[in-house]
Amino acid sequence: MKEIDVTPSPGSILTVMISILVTTFLVYIYRRIIVRQIRRSVWKSAGDDVVLVHCPTPGYLTPNISPFVMKLLTYLRLAQIPYKLEHDEPMGAKGKTPWITLNGEELHDSQLIIEALSKKFDKDFNSGLSEEEKAIARGFAMMIEEHIAWGLRVWRFIVDDGRTLLEGMKQPFFVSLIKPIFVRSQKAALWYQGLGRHSPSEVENMITADLRALSKYLGRKPYLMGDNLTEVDCTMFAFMANILYNYNRSPYYDIIKGEFTNLYDYVLRVKGRLWPDWNQCLEKTKLK
Ligand SMILES: N[C@@H](CCC(=O)N[C@@H](CS)C(=O)NCC(=O)O)C(=O)O
Incomplete structure:
Protein backbone atom coordinates (compact mmCIF):
# COMPACT_ATOMS: atom_id res chain seq x y z
CA MET A 1 0.00 0.00 0.00
CA LYS A 2 1.21 3.48 -0.85
CA GLU A 3 1.97 5.69 2.19
CA ILE A 4 0.62 9.23 2.18
CA ASP A 5 2.85 11.91 3.71
CA VAL A 6 0.62 13.99 6.05
CA THR A 7 3.43 16.15 7.45
CA PRO A 8 2.39 19.79 6.83
CA SER A 9 4.72 21.65 4.52
CA PRO A 10 6.52 24.73 5.95
CA GLY A 11 4.52 26.81 3.45
CA SER A 12 1.13 25.67 4.79
CA ILE A 13 2.19 26.26 8.43
CA LEU A 14 3.22 29.78 7.47
CA THR A 15 -0.13 30.36 5.73
CA VAL A 16 -2.06 29.23 8.86
CA MET A 17 0.05 31.44 11.11
CA ILE A 18 -0.40 34.47 8.89
CA SER A 19 -4.17 33.83 8.73
CA ILE A 20 -4.37 33.68 12.55
CA LEU A 21 -2.37 36.89 12.88
CA VAL A 22 -4.46 38.72 10.27
CA THR A 23 -7.74 37.54 11.88
CA THR A 24 -6.57 38.60 15.36
CA PHE A 25 -5.53 41.97 13.99
CA LEU A 26 -8.87 42.47 12.24
CA VAL A 27 -10.83 41.52 15.39
CA TYR A 28 -8.66 43.95 17.36
CA ILE A 29 -9.26 46.76 14.85
CA TYR A 30 -12.99 45.96 14.82
CA ARG A 31 -13.18 46.17 18.62
CA ARG A 32 -10.88 49.16 19.01
CA ILE A 33 -12.21 51.33 16.23
CA ILE A 34 -15.66 50.25 15.13
CA VAL A 35 -17.16 49.16 18.49
CA ARG A 36 -15.57 52.19 20.15
CA GLN A 37 -17.08 54.56 17.58
CA ILE A 38 -20.51 52.93 17.78
CA ARG A 39 -20.46 53.15 21.57
CA ARG A 40 -19.43 56.79 21.51
CA SER A 41 -22.20 57.80 19.17
CA VAL A 42 -24.70 56.02 21.48
CA TRP A 43 -23.17 57.76 24.52
CA LYS A 44 -23.61 61.16 22.86
CA SER A 45 -27.35 60.59 22.95
CA ALA A 46 -27.36 60.06 26.75
CA GLY A 47 -29.12 63.43 27.00
CA ASP A 48 -28.05 67.07 27.23
CA ASP A 49 -26.14 67.72 30.45
CA VAL A 50 -26.60 64.12 31.63
CA VAL A 51 -23.37 62.71 33.07
CA LEU A 52 -22.63 59.23 31.79
CA VAL A 53 -20.41 57.58 34.39
CA HIS A 54 -18.22 54.79 33.00
CA CYS A 55 -17.50 52.37 35.81
CA PRO A 56 -17.52 48.68 36.81
CA THR A 57 -20.86 46.94 37.37
CA PRO A 58 -22.50 47.44 40.81
CA GLY A 59 -21.10 45.64 43.82
CA TYR A 60 -22.88 43.18 46.13
CA LEU A 61 -22.11 45.27 49.22
CA THR A 62 -21.70 48.84 47.91
CA PRO A 63 -23.29 50.38 44.79
CA ASN A 64 -19.79 50.31 43.32
CA ILE A 65 -16.73 48.48 44.58
CA SER A 66 -14.45 51.36 43.49
CA PRO A 67 -14.33 54.09 46.16
CA PHE A 68 -13.35 56.63 43.48
CA VAL A 69 -16.55 55.80 41.59
CA MET A 70 -18.49 56.08 44.88
CA LYS A 71 -16.89 59.48 45.52
CA LEU A 72 -18.04 60.76 42.13
CA LEU A 73 -21.55 59.29 42.42
CA THR A 74 -21.90 60.78 45.91
CA TYR A 75 -20.91 64.19 44.54
CA LEU A 76 -23.43 63.87 41.67
CA ARG A 77 -26.15 63.06 44.18
CA LEU A 78 -25.14 65.92 46.46
CA ALA A 79 -25.13 68.32 43.48
CA GLN A 80 -28.35 66.80 42.09
CA ILE A 81 -26.78 66.47 38.66
CA PRO A 82 -28.55 63.80 36.56
CA TYR A 83 -26.37 60.80 35.73
CA LYS A 84 -26.49 57.38 34.12
CA LEU A 85 -24.16 54.42 34.60
CA GLU A 86 -22.34 52.67 31.76
CA HIS A 87 -20.36 49.45 32.20
CA ASP A 88 -19.05 48.50 28.73
CA GLU A 89 -15.82 50.53 29.09
CA PRO A 90 -15.13 50.97 32.80
CA MET A 91 -11.50 52.00 32.27
CA GLY A 92 -10.86 55.28 30.50
CA ALA A 93 -7.98 56.59 28.41
CA LYS A 94 -5.86 56.99 31.58
CA GLY A 95 -6.38 53.31 32.44
CA LYS A 96 -8.45 54.10 35.54
CA THR A 97 -12.07 54.18 36.62
CA PRO A 98 -14.19 56.35 36.84
CA TRP A 99 -14.40 58.51 33.76
CA ILE A 100 -17.36 60.30 32.23
CA THR A 101 -18.91 61.42 28.98
CA LEU A 102 -20.79 64.71 29.15
CA ASN A 103 -22.39 66.14 26.00
CA GLY A 104 -19.98 64.00 23.95
CA GLU A 105 -16.87 65.19 25.82
CA GLU A 106 -14.75 62.70 27.79
CA LEU A 107 -13.33 63.61 31.21
CA HIS A 108 -11.09 61.47 33.44
CA ASP A 109 -10.18 61.29 37.15
CA SER A 110 -12.82 61.74 39.86
CA GLN A 111 -11.28 64.99 41.15
CA LEU A 112 -10.80 66.62 37.75
CA ILE A 113 -14.35 65.58 36.85
CA ILE A 114 -15.79 67.06 40.06
CA GLU A 115 -13.90 70.32 39.50
CA ALA A 116 -15.21 70.56 35.93
CA LEU A 117 -18.79 69.74 36.96
CA SER A 118 -18.58 72.17 39.84
CA LYS A 119 -17.80 74.95 37.39
CA LYS A 120 -20.25 73.89 34.69
CA PHE A 121 -23.24 73.40 36.97
CA ASP A 122 -22.19 76.12 39.45
CA LYS A 123 -22.18 73.66 42.38
CA ASP A 124 -19.31 74.53 44.67
CA PHE A 125 -19.86 72.88 48.04
CA ASN A 126 -16.70 74.47 49.46
CA SER A 127 -17.86 78.05 48.98
CA GLY A 128 -18.95 78.32 52.62
CA LEU A 129 -15.48 77.38 53.90
CA SER A 130 -12.74 79.83 54.85
N1 LIG B 1 -7.02 59.55 40.88
C1 LIG B 1 -7.97 58.66 40.27
C2 LIG B 1 -7.83 57.28 40.92
C3 LIG B 1 -8.78 56.27 40.29
C4 LIG B 1 -8.37 54.84 40.66
O1 LIG B 1 -7.29 54.57 41.20
N2 LIG B 1 -9.26 53.91 40.34
C5 LIG B 1 -8.94 52.53 40.57
C6 LIG B 1 -10.18 51.77 41.00
S1 LIG B 1 -10.63 52.17 42.65
C7 LIG B 1 -8.48 51.90 39.27
O2 LIG B 1 -8.96 52.25 38.21
N3 LIG B 1 -7.53 50.98 39.36
C8 LIG B 1 -7.07 50.26 38.21
C9 LIG B 1 -5.60 50.24 38.13
O3 LIG B 1 -4.94 50.98 38.88
O4 LIG B 1 -5.09 49.49 37.30
C10 LIG B 1 -9.38 59.22 40.45
O5 LIG B 1 -9.58 60.02 41.38
O6 LIG B 1 -10.25 58.92 39.64
Whole structure:
Protein backbone atom coordinates (compact mmCIF):
# COMPACT_ATOMS: atom_id res chain seq x y z
CA MET A 1 0.00 0.00 0.00
CA LYS A 2 1.21 3.48 -0.85
CA GLU A 3 1.97 5.69 2.19
CA ILE A 4 0.62 9.23 2.18
CA ASP A 5 2.85 11.91 3.71
CA VAL A 6 0.62 13.99 6.05
CA THR A 7 3.43 16.15 7.45
CA PRO A 8 2.39 19.79 6.83
CA SER A 9 4.72 21.65 4.52
CA PRO A 10 6.52 24.73 5.95
CA GLY A 11 4.52 26.81 3.45
CA SER A 12 1.13 25.67 4.79
CA ILE A 13 2.19 26.26 8.43
CA LEU A 14 3.22 29.78 7.47
CA THR A 15 -0.13 30.36 5.73
CA VAL A 16 -2.06 29.23 8.86
CA MET A 17 0.05 31.44 11.11
CA ILE A 18 -0.40 34.47 8.89
CA SER A 19 -4.17 33.83 8.73
CA ILE A 20 -4.37 33.68 12.55
CA LEU A 21 -2.37 36.89 12.88
CA VAL A 22 -4.46 38.72 10.27
CA THR A 23 -7.74 37.54 11.88
CA THR A 24 -6.57 38.60 15.36
CA PHE A 25 -5.53 41.97 13.99
CA LEU A 26 -8.87 42.47 12.24
CA VAL A 27 -10.83 41.52 15.39
CA TYR A 28 -8.66 43.95 17.36
CA ILE A 29 -9.26 46.76 14.85
CA TYR A 30 -12.99 45.96 14.82
CA ARG A 31 -13.18 46.17 18.62
CA ARG A 32 -10.88 49.16 19.01
CA ILE A 33 -12.21 51.33 16.23
CA ILE A 34 -15.66 50.25 15.13
CA VAL A 35 -17.16 49.16 18.49
CA ARG A 36 -15.57 52.19 20.15
CA GLN A 37 -17.08 54.56 17.58
CA ILE A 38 -20.51 52.93 17.78
CA ARG A 39 -20.46 53.15 21.57
CA ARG A 40 -19.43 56.79 21.51
CA SER A 41 -22.20 57.80 19.17
CA VAL A 42 -24.70 56.02 21.48
CA TRP A 43 -23.17 57.76 24.52
CA LYS A 44 -23.61 61.16 22.86
CA SER A 45 -27.35 60.59 22.95
CA ALA A 46 -27.36 60.06 26.75
CA GLY A 47 -29.12 63.43 27.00
CA ASP A 48 -28.05 67.07 27.23
CA ASP A 49 -26.14 67.72 30.45
CA VAL A 50 -26.60 64.12 31.63
CA VAL A 51 -23.37 62.71 33.07
CA LEU A 52 -22.63 59.23 31.79
CA VAL A 53 -20.41 57.58 34.39
CA HIS A 54 -18.22 54.79 33.00
CA CYS A 55 -17.50 52.37 35.81
CA PRO A 56 -17.52 48.68 36.81
CA THR A 57 -20.86 46.94 37.37
CA PRO A 58 -22.50 47.44 40.81
CA GLY A 59 -21.10 45.64 43.82
CA TYR A 60 -22.88 43.18 46.13
CA LEU A 61 -22.11 45.27 49.22
CA THR A 62 -21.70 48.84 47.91
CA PRO A 63 -23.29 50.38 44.79
CA ASN A 64 -19.79 50.31 43.32
CA ILE A 65 -16.73 48.48 44.58
CA SER A 66 -14.45 51.36 43.49
CA PRO A 67 -14.33 54.09 46.16
CA PHE A 68 -13.35 56.63 43.48
CA VAL A 69 -16.55 55.80 41.59
CA MET A 70 -18.49 56.08 44.88
CA LYS A 71 -16.89 59.48 45.52
CA LEU A 72 -18.04 60.76 42.13
CA LEU A 73 -21.55 59.29 42.42
CA THR A 74 -21.90 60.78 45.91
CA TYR A 75 -20.91 64.19 44.54
CA LEU A 76 -23.43 63.87 41.67
CA ARG A 77 -26.15 63.06 44.18
CA LEU A 78 -25.14 65.92 46.46
CA ALA A 79 -25.13 68.32 43.48
CA GLN A 80 -28.35 66.80 42.09
CA ILE A 81 -26.78 66.47 38.66
CA PRO A 82 -28.55 63.80 36.56
CA TYR A 83 -26.37 60.80 35.73
CA LYS A 84 -26.49 57.38 34.12
CA LEU A 85 -24.16 54.42 34.60
CA GLU A 86 -22.34 52.67 31.76
CA HIS A 87 -20.36 49.45 32.20
CA ASP A 88 -19.05 48.50 28.73
CA GLU A 89 -15.82 50.53 29.09
CA PRO A 90 -15.13 50.97 32.80
CA MET A 91 -11.50 52.00 32.27
CA GLY A 92 -10.86 55.28 30.50
CA ALA A 93 -7.98 56.59 28.41
CA LYS A 94 -5.86 56.99 31.58
CA GLY A 95 -6.38 53.31 32.44
CA LYS A 96 -8.45 54.10 35.54
CA THR A 97 -12.07 54.18 36.62
CA PRO A 98 -14.19 56.35 36.84
CA TRP A 99 -14.40 58.51 33.76
CA ILE A 100 -17.36 60.30 32.23
CA THR A 101 -18.91 61.42 28.98
CA LEU A 102 -20.79 64.71 29.15
CA ASN A 103 -22.39 66.14 26.00
CA GLY A 104 -19.98 64.00 23.95
CA GLU A 105 -16.87 65.19 25.82
CA GLU A 106 -14.75 62.70 27.79
CA LEU A 107 -13.33 63.61 31.21
CA HIS A 108 -11.09 61.47 33.44
CA ASP A 109 -10.18 61.29 37.15
CA SER A 110 -12.82 61.74 39.86
CA GLN A 111 -11.28 64.99 41.15
CA LEU A 112 -10.80 66.62 37.75
CA ILE A 113 -14.35 65.58 36.85
CA ILE A 114 -15.79 67.06 40.06
CA GLU A 115 -13.90 70.32 39.50
CA ALA A 116 -15.21 70.56 35.93
CA LEU A 117 -18.79 69.74 36.96
CA SER A 118 -18.58 72.17 39.84
CA LYS A 119 -17.80 74.95 37.39
CA LYS A 120 -20.25 73.89 34.69
CA PHE A 121 -23.24 73.40 36.97
CA ASP A 122 -22.19 76.12 39.45
CA LYS A 123 -22.18 73.66 42.38
CA ASP A 124 -19.31 74.53 44.67
CA PHE A 125 -19.86 72.88 48.04
CA ASN A 126 -16.70 74.47 49.46
CA SER A 127 -17.86 78.05 48.98
CA GLY A 128 -18.95 78.32 52.62
CA LEU A 129 -15.48 77.38 53.90
CA SER A 130 -12.74 79.83 54.85
CA GLU A 131 -9.41 79.59 53.00
CA GLU A 132 -7.93 77.85 56.05
CA GLU A 133 -10.78 75.32 56.16
CA LYS A 134 -10.38 74.66 52.44
CA ALA A 135 -6.69 73.91 53.06
CA ILE A 136 -7.58 71.47 55.87
CA ALA A 137 -10.24 69.76 53.71
CA ARG A 138 -7.76 69.35 50.86
CA GLY A 139 -5.19 67.86 53.23
CA PHE A 140 -7.71 65.28 54.48
CA ALA A 141 -8.88 64.44 50.95
CA MET A 142 -5.28 63.82 49.88
CA MET A 143 -4.60 61.73 53.01
CA ILE A 144 -7.58 59.53 52.16
CA GLU A 145 -7.02 59.21 48.39
CA GLU A 146 -3.24 59.04 48.35
CA HIS A 147 -2.45 57.27 51.64
CA ILE A 148 -5.43 55.43 53.09
CA ALA A 149 -6.36 54.18 49.58
CA TRP A 150 -2.91 52.58 49.15
CA GLY A 151 -2.92 51.25 52.71
CA LEU A 152 -6.22 49.51 51.99
CA ARG A 153 -4.72 48.00 48.86
CA VAL A 154 -1.84 46.60 50.96
CA TRP A 155 -4.42 44.71 53.01
CA ARG A 156 -6.45 43.65 49.97
CA PHE A 157 -3.63 42.45 47.73
CA ILE A 158 -0.72 41.58 50.03
CA VAL A 159 -2.50 40.34 53.17
CA ASP A 160 -5.75 39.01 51.68
CA ASP A 161 -4.54 38.01 48.18
CA GLY A 162 -7.30 39.97 46.37
CA ARG A 163 -10.16 37.81 47.68
CA THR A 164 -12.41 40.75 48.58
CA LEU A 165 -12.47 41.76 44.91
CA LEU A 166 -14.14 38.48 43.97
CA GLU A 167 -16.43 38.65 47.02
CA GLY A 168 -17.51 42.23 46.32
CA MET A 169 -18.70 42.20 42.74
CA LYS A 170 -20.09 40.07 39.96
CA GLN A 171 -17.27 38.53 37.95
CA PRO A 172 -17.30 36.28 34.90
CA PHE A 173 -15.84 32.88 35.87
CA PHE A 174 -12.56 33.50 34.02
CA VAL A 175 -11.71 36.45 36.28
CA SER A 176 -10.76 34.06 39.08
CA LEU A 177 -8.33 32.46 36.60
CA ILE A 178 -6.60 35.75 35.81
CA LYS A 179 -6.80 37.03 39.40
CA PRO A 180 -3.16 36.07 40.16
CA ILE A 181 -1.95 38.26 37.27
CA PHE A 182 -4.00 41.21 38.49
CA VAL A 183 -2.88 40.70 42.09
CA ARG A 184 0.76 40.60 40.94
CA SER A 185 0.35 43.87 39.02
CA GLN A 186 -1.22 45.53 42.07
CA LYS A 187 1.62 44.31 44.29
CA ALA A 188 4.08 45.82 41.81
CA ALA A 189 2.13 49.13 41.89
CA LEU A 190 2.28 49.06 45.71
CA TRP A 191 6.03 48.50 45.58
CA TYR A 192 6.57 51.48 43.28
CA GLN A 193 4.16 53.65 45.27
CA GLY A 194 6.14 52.74 48.38
CA LEU A 195 3.66 51.43 50.98
CA GLY A 196 4.14 47.91 49.65
CA ARG A 197 7.75 47.98 50.96
CA HIS A 198 6.60 48.11 54.60
CA SER A 199 5.40 45.14 56.62
CA PRO A 200 1.58 44.80 56.84
CA SER A 201 1.69 45.64 60.55
CA GLU A 202 3.66 48.85 59.90
CA VAL A 203 1.08 49.84 57.27
CA GLU A 204 -1.74 48.97 59.67
CA ASN A 205 -0.27 51.39 62.25
CA MET A 206 0.01 54.15 59.62
CA ILE A 207 -3.56 53.75 58.38
CA THR A 208 -4.90 53.49 61.93
CA ALA A 209 -3.19 56.83 62.67
CA ASP A 210 -4.94 58.34 59.61
CA LEU A 211 -8.32 56.99 60.74
CA ARG A 212 -7.67 58.36 64.23
CA ALA A 213 -6.94 61.81 62.73
CA LEU A 214 -10.21 61.68 60.75
CA SER A 215 -12.14 60.53 63.80
CA LYS A 216 -10.63 63.26 66.04
CA TYR A 217 -11.25 66.02 63.50
CA LEU A 218 -14.80 64.86 62.84
CA GLY A 219 -15.48 64.76 66.59
CA ARG A 220 -19.17 65.36 67.24
CA LYS A 221 -19.76 67.32 64.03
CA PRO A 222 -22.25 65.77 61.57
CA TYR A 223 -19.90 66.25 58.60
CA LEU A 224 -16.13 66.61 58.37
CA MET A 225 -16.07 70.39 57.98
CA GLY A 226 -19.08 71.20 60.16
CA ASP A 227 -22.84 71.30 59.85
CA ASN A 228 -22.94 71.11 56.06
CA LEU A 229 -21.79 68.53 53.56
CA THR A 230 -18.77 69.75 51.58
CA GLU A 231 -16.75 68.19 48.77
CA VAL A 232 -14.37 66.32 51.09
CA ASP A 233 -17.35 64.39 52.48
CA CYS A 234 -17.75 62.70 49.08
CA THR A 235 -14.24 61.28 49.43
CA MET A 236 -14.55 60.51 53.12
CA PHE A 237 -17.93 58.80 52.82
CA ALA A 238 -16.79 56.74 49.82
CA PHE A 239 -13.70 55.39 51.56
CA MET A 240 -15.21 54.87 55.03
CA ALA A 241 -18.16 53.02 53.45
CA ASN A 242 -15.66 51.00 51.44
CA ILE A 243 -13.97 49.88 54.67
CA LEU A 244 -17.27 49.08 56.38
CA TYR A 245 -18.76 47.05 53.54
CA ASN A 246 -15.95 45.82 51.29
CA TYR A 247 -13.18 45.40 53.90
CA ASN A 248 -15.25 43.79 56.62
CA ARG A 249 -12.58 41.14 57.31
CA SER A 250 -9.83 43.74 57.68
CA PRO A 251 -8.51 45.27 60.92
CA TYR A 252 -9.80 48.67 59.72
CA TYR A 253 -13.38 47.48 59.91
CA ASP A 254 -12.83 46.38 63.52
CA ILE A 255 -11.19 49.70 64.42
CA ILE A 256 -14.05 51.76 62.99
CA LYS A 257 -16.74 49.56 64.54
CA GLY A 258 -14.96 49.25 67.90
CA GLU A 259 -12.94 52.43 68.47
CA PHE A 260 -13.65 55.22 66.00
CA THR A 261 -17.40 54.80 66.17
CA ASN A 262 -18.11 58.37 65.08
CA LEU A 263 -16.81 57.32 61.64
CA TYR A 264 -19.35 54.51 61.60
CA ASP A 265 -22.19 56.88 62.58
CA TYR A 266 -20.95 59.31 59.93
CA VAL A 267 -21.25 56.67 57.17
CA LEU A 268 -24.82 55.89 58.24
CA ARG A 269 -25.65 59.62 58.33
CA VAL A 270 -24.35 60.39 54.81
CA LYS A 271 -25.77 57.15 53.46
CA GLY A 272 -29.22 57.96 54.86
CA ARG A 273 -29.11 61.43 53.34
CA LEU A 274 -27.63 60.77 49.88
CA TRP A 275 -28.14 57.05 49.31
CA PRO A 276 -31.68 56.26 50.54
CA ASP A 277 -31.90 53.76 47.64
CA TRP A 278 -28.59 52.06 48.56
CA ASN A 279 -30.05 48.55 48.66
CA GLN A 280 -31.73 48.97 45.28
CA CYS A 281 -28.37 50.03 43.80
CA LEU A 282 -26.62 46.78 44.79
CA GLU A 283 -26.06 43.88 42.42
CA LYS A 284 -28.49 41.16 43.43
CA THR A 285 -27.58 38.21 41.24
CA LYS A 286 -24.46 36.11 41.48
CA LEU A 287 -22.89 35.12 38.18
CA LYS A 288 -20.96 31.91 38.65
N1 LIG B 1 -7.02 59.55 40.88
C1 LIG B 1 -7.97 58.66 40.27
C2 LIG B 1 -7.83 57.28 40.92
C3 LIG B 1 -8.78 56.27 40.29
C4 LIG B 1 -8.37 54.84 40.66
O1 LIG B 1 -7.29 54.57 41.20
N2 LIG B 1 -9.26 53.91 40.34
C5 LIG B 1 -8.94 52.53 40.57
C6 LIG B 1 -10.18 51.77 41.00
S1 LIG B 1 -10.63 52.17 42.65
C7 LIG B 1 -8.48 51.90 39.27
O2 LIG B 1 -8.96 52.25 38.21
N3 LIG B 1 -7.53 50.98 39.36
C8 LIG B 1 -7.07 50.26 38.21
C9 LIG B 1 -5.60 50.24 38.13
O3 LIG B 1 -4.94 50.98 38.88
O4 LIG B 1 -5.09 49.49 37.30
C10 LIG B 1 -9.38 59.22 40.45
O5 LIG B 1 -9.58 60.02 41.38
O6 LIG B 1 -10.25 58.92 39.64
